[in-house]
Amino acid sequence: MxxxxxxxxxxMSRFRTKSIADSIERLLTLIKVDYTTLGENxxxxxxxxxxxxxxxxxxxxxxxxxxxxxxxxxxxxxxxxPGCFRTMSQDxxxxxxxxxxxxxxxxxxxxxxRDRLKDHLQPMDAKVVYHDPCHLGRHMGVYExxxxxxxxxxxxxxxxxxxxxxxxLCCGSGGGVRSAFPExxxxxxxxxxxxxxxxxxxxxxxxxxxxYNFTEANAKKIQIMDLPELLLRAWGG
Amino acid sequence: xxxxxxxxxxxEFMKWLYDENRRRGLSRAVSSYTAARDYALACLxxxxxxxxxxxxxxxxxxxxxxxxxxxxxxxxxxxxxxAYFARDAEEARKxxxxxxxxxxxxxxxxxLVTEEIHLNEALxxxxxxxxxxxxxxxxxxxxxxxxTHIINPSVHVPKEEVAHTFSKxxxxxxxxxxxxxxxxxxxxxxxxxxxxxxxxxxANVVAAETGTLFIIENEGNARFVSNAPxxxxxxxxxxxxxxxxEDAFKVVQVLPPYATGILMSAYVSMITSPxxxxxxxxxxxxxxxxxxELHVIFLDNGRxxxxxxxxxKEALYCLRCGGCMYECPxxxxxxxxxxxxxxxxxxxxxxxxxxxxxxxxxxxxxxTKCGRCKEVCPLExxxxxxxECLKSRLVEKGYLANRxxxxxxxxxxxxxxxxx
Numbered sequence: 001m002x003x004x005x006x007x008x009x010x011x012m013s014r015f016r017t018k019s020i021a022d023s024i025e026r027l028l029t030l031i032k033v034d035y036t037t038l039g040e041n042x043x044x045x046x047x048x049x050x051x052x053x054x055x056x057x058x059x060x061x062x063x064x065x066x067x068x069x070x071x072x073x074x075x076x077x078x079x080x081x082p083g084c085f086r087t088m089s090q091d092x093x094x095x096x097x098x099x100x101x102x103x104x105x106x107x108x109x110x111x112x113x114r115d116r117l118k119d120h121l122q123p124m125d126a127k128v129v130y131h132d133p134c135h136l137g138r139h140m141g142v143y144e145x146x147x148x149x150x151x152x153x154x155x156x157x158x159x160x161x162x163x164x165x166x167x168x169l170c171c172g173s174g175g176g177v178r179s180a181f182p183e184x185x186x187x188x189x190x191x192x193x194x195x196x197x198x199x200x201x202x203x204x205x206x207x208x209x210x211x212y213n214f215t216e217a218n219a220k221k222i223q224i225m226d227l228p229e230l231l232l233r234a235w236g237g
Numbered sequence: 238x239x240x241x242x243x244x245x246x247x248x249e250f251m252k253w254l255y256d257e258n259r260r261r262g263l264s265r266a267v268s269s270y271t272a273a274r275d276y277a278l279a280c281l282x283x284x285x286x287x288x289x290x291x292x293x294x295x296x297x298x299x300x301x302x303x304x305x306x307x308x309x310x311x312x313x314x315x316x317x318x319x320a321y322f323a324r325d326a327e328e329a330r331k332x333x334x335x336x337x338x339x340x341x342x343x344x345x346x347x348x349l350v351t352e353e354i355h356l357n358e359a360l361x362x363x364x365x366x367x368x369x370x371x372x373x374x375x376x377x378x379x380x381x382x383x384x385t386h387i388i389n390p391s392v393h394v395p396k397e398e399v400a401h402t403f404s405k406x407x408x409x410x411x412x413x414x415x416x417x418x419x420x421x422x423x424x425x426x427x428x429x430x431x432x433x434x435x436x437x438x439x440a441n442v443v444a445a446e447t448g449t450l451f452i453i454e455n456e457g458n459a460r461f462v463s464n465a466p467x468x469x470x471x472x473x474x475x476x477x478x479x480x481x482x483e484d485a486f487k488v489v490q491v492l493p494p495y496a497t498g499i500l501m502s503a504y505v506s507m508i509t510s511p512x513x514x515x516x517x518x519x520x521x522x523x524x525x526x527x528x529x530e531l532h533v534i535f536l537d538n539g540r541x542x543x544x545x546x547x548x549x550k551e552a553l554y555c556l557r558c559g560g561c562m563y564e565c566p567x568x569x570x571x572x573x574x575x576x577x578x579x580x581x582x583x584x585x586x587x588x589x590x591x592x593x594x595x596x597x598x599x600x601x602x603x604x605t606k607c608g609r610c611k612e613v614c615p616l617e618x619x620x621x622x623x624x625e626c627l628k629s630r631l632v633e634k635g636y637l638a639n640r641x642x643x644x645x646x647x648x649x650x651x652x653x654x655x656x657x
Contacts, residue, residue: 014653016655052638052645170609172567175604
């Protein structure tokens with residue numbers, strides 16, 4: 001009997017990259033995960049407030065969110081947003097000592113139950129490069145699960161940026177830069193996309209901010225996808 | 238509060254972002270640096286161990302910064318040099334003004350600390366003629382610009398622009414051929430070294446127990462500057478002092494590969510006293526072939542405040558290799574506008590302590606806190622943590638970007654940053 005899981009969408013997937021949230025919900029249903037969401041009441045994890053130095057507001061907002069999650073009685077929170085993932089894992093525990101629920105990024109959650117995906121992924125003849133989101137990789141140390149999931153898709157060729165994992169470049173949208181200096185954010189994204197390995201057909205990331213910013217900066221018209229979107233595309237029933 | 242603090246920085250950013258020349262110069266430098274650095278690190282497998290040892294050396298040296306300064310000053314004085322302590326930039330400038338006087342010819346090798354205290358402007362006001370002799374500094378001095386990288390100050394100027402600048406300087410057409418450009422600078426500066434009254438340098442590391450200054454360089458200009466004129470003045474931050482020569486040698490091993498991607502710098506000068514000889518009747522006299530006078534100014538200017546702060550103390554470990562700047566995704570597009578008197582993430586922290594927090598109130602909002610600088614730093618300095626803490630202090634003082642304020646209001650009122 002699987003424990004009840006909260007799928008926390010995060011503001012980007014609720015409002016700007018809805019296809020990521022839709023893909024995650026579809027995948028969770030397909031692999032029969034008993035999950036719930038907070039729907040319209042989800043609110044904010046506080047990440048953007050922590051990252052822009054608005055610490056007292058961040059505390060207020062994260063306290064509200066923690067109480068909301070506790071009242072649901074779930075043991076595990078799964079999110080597709082590395083910003084939410086880091087905030088709920090690191091900032092919450094730094095600030096409130098401990099919280100009575102476990103937080104996982106969708107890539108970790110899917111990796112742990114990868115047997116349920118295994119026989120359903122159809123071959124995909126594509127050269128895919130994985131971009132490590134800063135909050136997921138450097139800040140939380142999750143590098144291998146997303147790669148392992150991509151490699152589960154038969155025939156996919158996984159390429160690497162010259163600088164990857166803890167040396168990966170940044171998409172340019174984190175830390176409130178996208179809102180403070182959108183032009184800077186866009187130029188950083190262009191410069192990172194300029195480092196794509198030869199022959200890349202699809203850039204896969206595991207962060208709605210990265211996907212959104214890369215999509216805006218994508219002059220070469222390479223496909224930019226989030227990990228759950230790629231897995232759903234490969235899903236053949 | 239008016240938002241001039243923010244808009245003026247944004248304007249500066251925009252000038253950098255869309256200046257093709259600067260971006261081209263910067264991007265060429267980034268690819269040359271990363272390739273060279275990767276090669277150097279592959280050639281020096283033991284460096285992994287050495288850089289960890291240097292981290293330990295700095296951790297302990299910084300804790301005894303005042304004591305090490307006292308020891309170094311004593312040793313320098315015993316060796317017939319003069320040691321001074323400047324609490325802030327103004328004190329340091331006054332010391333220089335007294336030592337240099339007026340209407341002198343001064344040659345300088347690269348020193349970011351002299352930029353920190355705005356030395357050139359002060360000396361020029363007294364009618365002194367200053368010649369920057371590091372090629373990069375020389376280029377930007379003639380162009381009337383400010384350094385944009387701590388190791389490679391003219392990183393933003395491509396060769397075509399240098400050729401244009403040099404053509405005007407020497408009154409004939411100089412081709413954008415890098416070898417030829419270097420030749421022009423060599424020819425122009427050569428006589429200045431010997432005619433100068435005073436040479437001014439920084440120091441990369443100082444060994445307290447012998448009072449020895451280490452100056453690491455590739456061009457050979459710092460040797461000239463510290464050797465040819467009759468007076469040598471060295472200014473360095475108090476955080477550069479390590480206990481012993483063997484500690485300093487470890488720093489010397491780590492700096493070149495990370496700073497410029499070379500296995501070892503062309504020249505490492507170790508200076509412990511003024512030039513001296515006792516060859517005639519064993520009678521010691523000073524000023525043989527090198528300088529007769531050596532003056533060393535140890536500068537605080539915010540460093541003690543950094544030491545007292547548990548979050549920012551770590552910034553004092555910075556060796557100033559500048560490797561993190563080439564590796565910073567934001568510096569790569571914003572260059573020297575990303576910071577104030579020091580650049581990149583660590584530069585934001587250093588600017589805050591040496592020039593005031595307000596000086597980086599807007600620049601800090603361009604940091605994505607991606608954490609790459611920490612990964613590439615030989616001392617693994619946790620810059621993103623410091624940047625977040627500084628940002629939080631700035632917000633408390635009212636430096637909050639309009640967009641960030643709106644996002645906060647949306648979150649508090651509507652539960653999401655978009656207000657939808």
